[in-house]
Amino acid sequence: MNLKQIVPLLLGGVFFVTSCKKGTDDIIEYNPKAYTVNFKNNTLPEFIVAADNPLTVEKVKLGRMLFYENKLSRDGSINCASCHNQANAFSDTNQFSFGVDNSVGKRQAMAIFNMAYNTNQFFWDGRADLLRDQAILPIQDHLEMDESMENVITKLKNDQQYVDQFTRAFENGEINTLNISLALENFMNSIISEDSKYDRYLAGKETLTESEMRGMELFSKEYTEFFPNESGADCMHCHSLNNFENDLYMNNGLDTDAEMTDYGRENATGDPNDRGKFKVTSLRNVAVTPPYMHDGRFNTLEEVIDHYNEGIKNSSTVDQALLGTTATGLMLDAQEKEDLINFLKTLTDYTYLNNPEYSNPH
Numbered sequence: 001m002n003l004k005q006i007v008p009l010l011l012g013g014v015f016f017v018t019s020c021k022k023g024t025d026d027i028i029e030y031n032p033k034a035y036t037v038n039f040k041n042n043t044l045p046e047f048i049v050a051a052d053n054p055l056t057v058e059k060v061k062l063g064r065m066l067f068y069e070n071k072l073s074r075d076g077s078i079n080c081a082s083c084h085n086q087a088n089a090f091s092d093t094n095q096f097s098f099g100v101d102n103s104v105g106k107r108q109a110m111a112i113f114n115m116a117y118n119t120n121q122f123f124w125d126g127r128a129d130l131l132r133d134q135a136i137l138p139i140q141d142h143l144e145m146d147e148s149m150e151n152v153i154t155k156l157k158n159d160q161q162y163v164d165q166f167t168r169a170f171e172n173g174e175i176n177t178l179n180i181s182l183a184l185e186n187f188m189n190s191i192i193s194e195d196s197k198y199d200r201y202l203a204g205k206e207t208l209t210e211s212e213m214r215g216m217e218l219f220s221k222e223y224t225e226f227f228p229n230e231s232g233a234d235c236m237h238c239h240s241l242n243n244f245e246n247d248l249y250m251n252n253g254l255d256t257d258a259e260m261t262d263y264g265r266e267n268a269t270g271d272p273n274d275r276g277k278f279k280v281t282s283l284r285n286v287a288v289t290p291p292y293m294h295d296g297r298f299n300t301l302e303e304v305i306d307h308y309n310e311g312i313k314n315s316s317t318v319d320q321a322l323l324g325t326t327a328t329g330l331m332l333d334a335q336e337k338e339d340l341i342n343f344l345k346t347l348t349d350y351t352y353l354n355n356p357e358y359s360n361p362h
């Protein structure tokens with residue numbers, strides 16, 4: 001069965017359920033209901049979204065419609081999900097995504113989940129301050145959807161289901177750039193991943209294998225040059241806490257100064273000290289988000305581990321913790337590499353990857 005066959009089936013199911021309870025969905029008025037995220041394991045910190053854009057059922061629904069809406073692209077050929085595929089944690093398995101007219105971008109599409117826990121800007125270089133700012137940039141990016149907001153607004157105004165849904169979602173009911181950005185922000189903030197094997201292990205519902213346990217220890221333990229047997233891989237240093245990120249932009253030793261072609265964070269801040277720094281992304285669901293890094297240079301987790309184990313390159317901005325490992329490498333043997341990867345695989349959250357609430361509603 002292909003996607004075209006499955007989608008109508010899923011929609012059929014949804015229609016059946018909602019048509020039975022004949023909801024407020026049919027009424028076209030502004031009467032917002034709070035959207036509650038169904039946390040399963042309570043392994044993430046407190047969930048905080050911008051006070052001026054609280055999650056509502058109506059805005060989340062509108063944002064989801066927009067996320068999967070081809071009208072957002074100039075020629076109606078793509079939508080956000082063309083590059084952000086749910087089965088891959090809303091990332092793209094292409095090294096560089098295809099925009100309209102098959103134009104090719106310069107960076108790897110990023111995964112989307114737990115966005116509310118990203119408190120320090122968006123994109124690989126952090127050039128978008130808030131998620132709402134980020135949300136409308138791909139629409140206008142010439143290498144992505146290549147459409148003007150003016151045209152998008154006109155197209156949506158000519159579509160009755162959007163006229164109705166903006167009325168339900170916003171007090172002023174207007175189809176404008178701000179409301180489009182707020183709805184997309186709302187939907188993306190509703191996308192939560194916290195039901196991986198690792199979360200269920202923390203919640204006492206599941207056990208990890210011995211290899212996964214060893215990998216977990218290596219992940220968090222510090223590197224010590226003089227005690228190879230005690231030394232860990234210290235991934236926690238940057239991929240920290242339970243969202244496995246630290247809201248910082250760092251250089252993880254991919255290139256020497258001379259090799260750098262993408263200056264990353266420097267493009268956003270203008271500060272040469274930020275050269276070659278990129279967002280420390282969450283490692284949740286990392287097993288399903290190949291290829292890896294801002295330019296998708298590594299195809300497998302094995303290649304990523306080899307990079308950290310023995311491939312760190314010196315440059316003026318490389319993180320000190322990683323620089324300190326260059327003399328010996330992380331000293332991981334084959335078993336330890338396997339353990340580390342087995343641990344990373346426990347971060348895959350199938351509940352989220354298959355959650356019908358995040359799928360194409362059209």
Ligand code: HEC
Pocket residue numbers: 067072078079080081082083084097098099100105107108109110111112118121122123124125134135136138139143144145184188279
């Ligand atoms: C043509 C492919 C493409 C399309 C279409 C696209 N994106 Fe992206 N997305 C990317 C790429 C590539 C990046 C990383 C870009 C960069 O850092 O410069 C990205 C980054 C993001 C991020 C940043 C995540 C983070 O952790 O900082 C979010 C959120 C996002 N996109 C949402 C959207 C939304 C919403 C839409 C639709 C309005 C959309 N994208 C359309 C390719 C795409």
Ligand code: HEC
Pocket residue numbers: 233234235236237238239249250251252254277278279280281283286289291292293294295304305308319321322340
């Ligand atoms: C000094 C901070 C730092 C440390 C330590 C670190 N990372 Fe990273 N990691 C980063 C940064 C920054 C990126 C994004 C770099 C880029 O794309 O240019 C990244 C990216 C990744 C990615 C790719 C994510 C994606 O979406 O493409 C993986 C996988 C990864 N790291 C795994 C690990 C593992 C495993 C360890 C431990 C062996 C580790 N990292 C240690 C900073 C760090």
